[in-house]
Every structure is written in structure tokens, then in C-alpha cells.
Amino acid sequence: MHELMVRERDGTTERLPARPGASVGSVLLSARIPPPSVVVIADGSPVSADHRIDPDRSYEARLLEGYDLDRIRSAFDPVGDDAAHVDRRLTFGETGGLDSSTTARSLDDHQAAVEARLLDTIRHFDLISEGESLVLGASGGLDSSALLRGLAAIRDDLPTFDLTAVTVADFIPVEDARSSADIAEMVESLGFDHRFVESETIADTYGLTDTPTAAMRALEATDHAPTLGSLAPNVNQRMLERVAEEVGADAILTGVHTTELLGGILNEWFTGATVRRQSIPEHSLGPYAYRYPLVFLSKRELFLYRYGKTGQTLRDRTENPWDWLADEQSFHYYLADMLQALWPGVEHWVVESHNARVAAVDHPPTDRCDNCGKVKPAPDFDSTGRCPVCSAFDSVGLLVDSD
């Protein structure tokens, strides 16, 4: 093994093992050193982070910033080789120092920890009040199934509530349940009510001249194709709102997890969009209250939770094409996942700072779509008063009252 000598600003040095052929950047990153603040000199000349280690040359890296690398690395000391999950969290102490906690958990311990965090989130943010009636979108996917199972498990520790889980036709990912009957059975076995929203109800809500699936397929062949990943959830949301009106629900629960939360906030940072200029994990949209009890749980934690509960592993997915994330959204999710890997627990201060910013700005007014009735921030509507979904359906002549 070759080596790369790292010289810190105080003159101390460290030798990093460097496999010949490995890039300089990967050697630095594996030692948790960020390449943008390092210059690497090979035999007197600077080389890029892409340079591959040559065993015949000698390398010296100089840190241009002064970090407490030892403290950061110690927070990532590996623990519990046999654990199913390691729960790690880095926070700033009151004096600005770094506090870290690391807990290695078995599958059983992990299930208890997930339920404890769900209970903490619901209690801390007052997400369920005595006697409330709630609607939950149950696609049969990992997130909503984990939320249903979690709520059932901690039900005795929560205020009394009624819950109707809603499955919307045509938007069932095949990963977790093969049919709406499977979902209904799972929901009812957990002691909750289940409702299925038929394709006809969607077509009726939107005034479609064809089935919703046919409408999505028609849009695939148009300029709207890249936006289908966000149109489908909008349709789903509208149908949840419709059921919420019918059953007189106080709030809609969704299975938004940490990566979705961070990805959405990154999108807002990058684009200045007002989409999420709303508090987390509860906000209102017109007459509807949306609540996100899973925002402090990652996809991996949810997967392990379900696996522990049911033994269900991953299935090959045969998804609808519109279930794929649009490029931009997938990049936001990637960055959100990497942020969590680099700094476990980052979501806790992101939520706090987000809520502080939200409290300081004026919210755009909301309005209802003239066609489907979806409530959205007013700037989202086109000049004819239609929401982006209805506007897209209209562009391919699929609305009953298309021009």
C-alpha cells in the first residue's frame, strides 16, 4: 500500500494509506477530508482529486482549512459489527463543540426505537389530539405501511383517534402489495378503516374523458413527461382531500420520510420555490391540515422496521413509469441522502431553521383549482385558474371541457 502524507495547518502530519490506482479524492474522502479545501502535491506539482495514485511518486496533501478531524472521525468509530442498525447523531453542544451519540441496535431493539421516535415526534409536535379523525394515504408502499404499523403499535400511548386509510386506484406501487385487497386486509388487521378510491372517482373529480391511467400515458408522449413524477402525487393528494371532506377528517397524515423532507427543502433552497414554505411536520393548505409523523425516520430505518415486523424483504419492482423521480428531484434526494451520511442528524436542525424561516415570511394565499378543486398556493395556477395537473390534462384535450 502506498501512502499520502497529509499536513495539517498546525504542521502535524498524518499518513493515509493510498492504494495504487485509487483517485486522490477517494483517498481523502475515505479519511473524511473534504477535497475542495486540500491541495495535493505529487513530486512538486499539484494534482487534481481525479489523479490516480502512482506507486512511483510521493504525495503530500496540505489542508487549507483547519478542521478538528479527529473529533469528527471519532464520532464515526465503527461499533457493533453484528448490529442490524447503528443509530448515530451529531449535534453542536452549547459551547459550539461537537456532541455525538452512537447506538448499535439489533432488529428487535430497532423496532422499539422506531416506535419510540414516532411517538416522540407525534407528542413533541402535537400531531394527534384527543378525538381526532384522520385520513392516511395507504399506497401499500414501504412508507405508508410502516406508518400504519407504527401507529397501530403505539396506539395505546396516543390520544384516542379514528383513522381511515385511503388507497387510490392506479397509484399502487407493486413493491409492497399486489392489490388493493391486500392493502385493505393489512389495514383492517391493524384495526383501522380502509377506503378504496376507484378510477371512476378520479375521472369524475378531474372531468376526464378517459381513465386516469390513459391520461398519464397520453402525457408521457408530451413535454409534460418530466413532470409526471410530481403530477401523480398531486392527483393522489387531491383524492385524499376529497375523502377527508367526505369523512369530516381533521387532518391528512402522509408517510414523508427524512430524505423526502430534506430533498423538498433543498429544492426550495435551490429554486426559491414557495412549495414548502410551510412548517414541518404539520402545516395547513387551505382547509386541510397535513401532518408528517415520519420525518425523523429514514427509508432504511423504515425498511428494517417492516422487515422486523413482517419478514418482508425487497421485491423486484414493476413500477408505473410516472413513479420514477424526475431527474432534478432524484438529484435532490441523492444530495439529501449524502448529507445524512456525512452528518447524521442534520435533519433536526434543518427542520428547526426551516420552521424559523417560515415563521418570518408571509405565506402566499391559497386558491382552489377551477376544474378539480385542488387547493394550492395561488402562484401555482395558470391564467385560466387551473392547477398544473388540470393544465396538463387540458393540454392533451383530456378534459370534458377542454377547449
Ligand SMILES: [Zn+2]
Ligand atoms: Zn386542478
